[in-house]
Amino acid sequence: xxxxxxxxxxxxxxxxxxxxxxxxxxxxxxxxxxxxxxxxxxxxxxxxxxxxxxxxxxxxxxxxxxxxxxxxxxxxxxxxxxxxxxxxxxxxxxxxxxxxxxxxxxxxxxxxx
Amino acid sequence: xxxxxxxxxxxxxxxxxxxxxxxxxxxxxxxxxxxxxxxxxxxxxxxxxxxxxxxxxxxxxxxxxxxxxxxxxxxxxxxxxxxxxxxxxxxxxxxxxxxxxxxxxxxxxxxx
Numbered sequence: 121x122x123x124x125x126x127x128x129x130x131x132x133x134x135x136x137x138x139x140x141x142x143x144x145x146x147x148x149x150x151x152x153x154x155x156x157x158x159x160x161x162x163x164x165x166x167x168x169x170x171x172x173x174x175x176x177x178x179x180x181x182x183x184x185x186x187x188x189x190x191x192x193x194x195x196x197x198x199x200x201x202x203x204x205x206x207x208x209x210x211x212x213x214x215x216x217x218x219x220x221x222x223x224x225x226x227x228x229x230x231x232x233x
Numbered sequence: 234x235x236x237x238x239x240x241x242x243x244x245x246x247x248x249x250x251x252x253x254x255x256x257x258x259x260x261x262x263x264x265x266x267x268x269x270x271x272x273x274x275x276x277x278x279x280x281x282x283x284x285x286x287x288x289x290x291x292x293x294x295x296x297x298x299x300x301x302x303x304x305x306x307x308x309x310x311x312x313x314x315x316x317x318x319x320x321x322x323x324x325x326x327x328x329x330x331x332x333x334x335x336x337x338x339x340x341x342x343x344x345x
Contacts, residue, residue: 154332162338163337164323166335223276223277225273
């Protein structure tokens with residue numbers, strides 16, 4: 121699996137957009153970018169994933185650069201409840217017998233009032 | 234749907250004691266996982282299962298055993314607990330063809 125690099129922490133003002141970057145320069149053509157988050161003391165929660173096109177759902181938007189070496193997760197209007205550790209994960213969608221996700225240390229996003 | 238549930242939520246064990254953590258999912262998912270999470274570290278995979286009756290080792294399997302006798306349940310056993318196994322344990326499940334994993338609320342285990 122491609123390795124990812126994320127800043128250890130970021131701050132954002134409540135109501136503003138939070139832009140969380142992820143570097144995955146060794147990503148291969150069949151690997152997807154997944155984002156999860158973990159609110160304190162809870163289990164991780166799936167947010168969004170994409171291959172090469174930008175994606176949007178009710179929680180966030182995912183912008184993947186054209187060369188696919190980096191991506192940005194965007195929370196359009198951050199709230200205090202979005203304070204969490206955000207994990208960027210790169211993984212093939214299928215194939216092989218080991219279907220695990222590898223969680224790194226992620227980015228701690230703190231949304232301030 | 235209850236999603237993924239874990240039993241118990243908290244447990245304190247003495248060194249050498251044994252226990253079983255239960256994970257249950259009601260989404261008919263094929264794949265189930267056990268992770269542990271320690272302070273300052275990300276989640277690490279202990280064991281996983283790709284279907285009923287099958288299990289496989291993850292990154293940190295030593296000291297743990299698992300069983301998947303029923304599709305909806307995935308059990309994690311500690312035969313002889315050690316202080317190094319003090320951690321928060323998360324179970325997760327997913328369906329075939331996607332990596333969207335659904336996580337349980339976690340079990341906080343302390344071994345003294």
